[in-house]
Amino acid sequence: MLVLVIVLIVAWIIVSVIGFAIKGLLWLGVIGIVLFLGTVAIGAVRRKSLRRR
Numbered sequence: 001m002l003v004l005v006i007v008l009i010v011a012w013i014i015v016s017v018i019g020f021a022i023k024g025l026l027w028l029g030v031i032g033i034v035l036f037l038g039t040v041a042i043g044a045v046r047r048k049s050l051r052r053r
Helices: 002-021 023-052
Strands: none
Touching: 002 023
16 A cells, blocks of 8 residues: 555656656646645555554
């Protein structure tokens, strides 16, 4: 599970950088940041719930 979260975080960072590097794809950068933050939040919640068990 942790590997999947790390892979997704790296993918969203790459999408964000590409989106901001190409001005016409600014929307891609915004989507990448939103997905990055969502993935980090979900990963943190799941790791916290696994520690309680």
